[in-house]
Amino acid sequence: MTEPGKRIRIAVAGLGVIARTVHLPLLQRRADLFDIVALSDLSPARLAELGARYGVEPARRHTDAAAMLSSGGCDAVLLATSGSHGGLAATALRHGLPVLCEKPLAYTLAETGRLTGPDAGTAPLMVGYMKQYDPAVAEAARLLKEIGGAAAVHAVEVTVLHAGGDQQLAFANLPPAPRDLPAEQAARLRAADERLLDAAVGGDAGARTLYQILINSISHDLSLLRLFTGAPATVDHVATWPLAPDGPPEPSVEISGRLPAGGRYGIRWLNLPDCPAYRETVTLHHARGALELVFPSPYLLNAPTTLTAVDRHGGGERRAVFRSVTEAFEQELVAFHAMVTAGVRPLTGVAEGAADLRTSQQVVRRYGELTGAAIGGEAAS
Template identity: 80%
Template sequence: MTEAGKRIRIAVAGLGVISRTVHLPLLQRRGDLFEVVALSDLSPTRAGELGGRYGVEPARRYTDASAMLADGGYDAVLLATSGSHGDLAAQALRAGLPVLCEKPLAYTRAEADRLADLAGGAPALMVGYMKQYDPAVAEAARLLDDLGGPERVHAVEVTVLHSGSDRQLAFANLPAAPVDVPADEAARLRAGDAALLDAAVGADPGARTLYQILINSICHDLSLLRLLTGAPATVEHVATWPVRPDGPPEPSVDISGRLPGGGRYGIRWLNLPHYPAYREIVTLHHAYGSLELVFPSPYLLNAPTALTVVDAHGGGERRAVFRSVTEAFEQELVAFHAMVTAGTAPLTGIAEGAADVRTSQQVVRRYGELTGAAIAGEAANS
């Protein structure tokens, strides 16, 4: 474990949108806690450009994340590569490196089990569910605890208006995707992820698409349910449908079931590529009122999440709004630093990340039962 309070040296694998718009700027902002000393990306142009911008010496700019991990020379690693992070996280843990892992942790429960064995029960890996560290979420959790805890929740309603990435990222003016990514390496990684999808849910196209939406996006809502009410106890209804016949390949998704305390949950994830702005609403209803969280686009740093508290007052309805411009991603980095330097357990470690993989596979299994899709792999026995 690194000395408590020490500035830690960190390596970043994967320099795509989330690293460029969020992680690297925040690591630089929190120079009191972190020093970026190594970067890797399949594109040598991108590794060179960002290495120069963030002061990483040329010898520590890699095009192979595995080679970067093998060389070492730092205290912790942030994994923001695409696809499953099971193999790279395992390599880092074998090297004794704490990991901040962007979602998904893994595609399969087998990968997560391997990571748990390598960690040996110590806080060694944090899954990047930044919404759990949002001040508005922390306030909602506190208020729910004051009400008597998760068993007081009558229902949770989640609506995600998922606008296209071009609309979510227009403000960032990002450069065009690099053209110097080696085709054979990109094909190798795609083949590896395809094999993992086979192992997770089988070959049915609808099941695979649903699973990827779950582990890449809806997982954030599963993590909030797990934090506030406990993970779903059942998955009873699953439906997918296209926006229109000529719409995007990814469908919209509707899921519902029972919560551990006896209440109900519903998640409606709407794929709306032309919707003007991303919006996510999570509402917890209880006998005395509601707690409503409204999240902005995750790429807008320091944009406040609004928590509206609805309760009774003087025989009528009272609404109070809580906002904080403290950035959830930054709070996540502070918590990761505490994990690395003080052994503080993260809100989502390997076990909790594996629970979200399991819930996602249960959703896919139910989808198969309701639609007749052939579900195989781990999901068939989830």
């Protein structure tokens, strides 16, 4: 732990879309808190481009993330590589480096177990669920507490209109995917992730696709459920269906069940690649009204989330709207800095990240029960 207010020397592993559009620009914006001192990526071209842009000297640009972590010279690490982060997170913690880990934290519960075992060290870890740090979410949590907290929630409805990546990222003018990825190393990493998927849910293609949607996207909604009501108590219904017979390989997903205090939740994640804009709506219904959150695309920095609080007033309905252009990802970085320098507990650490994995595996197991799909790995037990 360093002293509060000190700049953190941070290393960034993985220079893909989320790093380019969000993390690196915000780390540079918050130069009062962070100093980008090392980068890693499989692509030498990406390393050269972004290393020059963010002032990282050539000797601190690595094509191997593990080598970057062992090279020293940093106070913390941000993991934004593709696939499971369990292995790199464990390596970072063994080196005593606090971790900000993009989701998914891991593919398997066994990986998360190694992040808290005797060999993990004592460095803290935060999972990157930036929506938990959104000012509108914080205000919704405050209002919910005033009316009785989780016990007051009658139902939670979540609808995600998941627009295609090209729709969400057209504004960013990102360069084409790099062509200099080392084929053998990339194949080795893909094979490792395939083995982890087998260990998590088995070999059924539908189950694996569902699981990846859960841990890569719906996990944000599970994190909000945990924040407002606690993790789902049951998974009663699961359905997946394609947009069209010749449509995208990822289906739409529907999940519902019971909340810990007795209310119900329902999540609809609709894969709509040609939808003009991403939109996510989370509504908490209670006896006197509702709290409705509407999130824009996460790639649009400082685009406000809208909270509408609806309740009775006299003989009618009163609506109060809250918006803030304070960026959720930036608030997450501020919270990470506080975790590293002052020991402030993150909203999602290893235990909470493992809880979301556990819920995701319960969804897959219920999917198998309802469809007859053969579920294996941890999800089957």
